[in-house]
């Protein structure tokens with residue numbers, strides 16, 4: 165079934181009886197050409213591009229819970245291409261271009277909204293850093309404008325510019341940045357992959373990876389063994405656990421990141437704002453809730469809920485930046501398990517085991533990477549060679565020290581990225 169305005173009208177007039185399920189619910193087959201472990205955004209996108217770009221359709225995505233129940237459905241939905249380092253810069257630029265054609269490609273409304281992002285800065289030093297980053301973005305072919313406080317006061321009149329804690333000095337504006345509806349992205353990729361014959365198998369936890377003489381042979385799952393010639397791991401916060409099933413130790417730590425949403429309010433914030441000094445970011449969903457978050461909880465955990473000190477810190481930052489928010493009620497908060505790499509940049513690579521590939525280390529920035537990650541991981545798995553925008557995301561950089569991409573210059577401590 166294709167979605168169109170005409171179809172919505174027809175179904176609306178005929179009692180909405182013609183809609184069919186978005187995807188099938190197949191039983192796992194005994195063998196596939198490719199198995200993807202993890203039905204989050206990256207796994208589903210990989211399956212879609214394997215089928216649509218490379219014609220590889222004998223593929224299963226194995227998900228231990230339900231599609232979209234992981235970080236892809238838990239994030240604060242910010243989409244941007246404002247990275248500075250070679251490697252990341254061209255990769256995220258590639259991903260943003262895929263976002264711009266994604267709804268047509270998937271025939272699905274993922275509510276991609278290029279409402280712009282403004283990264284506020286709060287010191288002379290951070291103004292210099294923002295100017296440098298803006299120049300790097302422009303040299304990559306992306307958009308960036310340095311705004312002074314006069315321009316910002318017109319755009320964001322509800323911020324407290326003269327607060328004594330961190331007065332606002334200006335902002336770096338990225339007009340093509342914005343948001344998308346997170347779970348719709350998972351559903352759109354899932355539906356498109358299913359339509360091309362990919363089996364999406366939910367409630368199917370991978371419990372073991374079979375390797376014989378250095379070659380991957382298949383997986384053990386809660387629904388029985390499944391053989392495969394190639395296996396891709398896209399398990400985000402559980403990447404280390406899954407890779408350990410093949411005897412590998414990844415340079416990843418798992419940390420909790422929380423997010424918050426208020427009750428629905430009238431339109432108030434028409435862009436995404438990040439507040440560097442407080443490490444806080446906020447946007448408004450199309451339903452009206454203010455969606456915001458801050459830093460990691462700063463200790464390793466596999467619990468998808470957060471601690472109260474970080475909740476207090478995030479809400480303090482919100483009140484400092486935007487005093488009007490004190491009148492809003494927080495409706496919900498939740499956590500997600502982040503796959504933090506030691507340099508803050510992702511890993512998209514083959515492993516030393518023939519046929520086994522890893523895609524992880526997305527830290528708290530993997531949502532915007534979803535189409536790019538799936539596209540380049542599918543390329544790697546199909547051709548055996550890295551895509552031209554993902555040559556630097558090598559696993560061995562953490563062993564050799566060559567090619568480390570420490571975007572924020574935070575050093576090797578995972579929770580600081």
Ligand SMILES: Cc1cc2nc3c(=O)[nH]c(=O)nc-3n(C[C@H](O)[C@H](O)[C@H](O)COP(=O)(O)OP(=O)(O)OC[C@H]3O[C@@H](n4cnc5c(N)ncnc54)[C@H](O)[C@@H]3O)c2cc1C
Nearest residue numbers: 202204205206228234235236239240242370500530531532
């Ligand atoms: C609160 C929060 C805010 C964020 N905000 C942003 C943001 O604004 N912008 C941005 O770009 N990024 C953001 N992120 C990061 C982003 O959500 C993640 O980097 C990205 O979603 C990770 O990729 P994924 O979608 O494939 O992960 P997931 O959706 O977590 O997918 C991994 C899947 O693997 C499955 N799995 C794990 N183990 C197994 C197993 N053994 N067998 C089978 N399946 C398994 C899991 O159940 C899960 O569904 C945020 C994350 C959080 C938690």
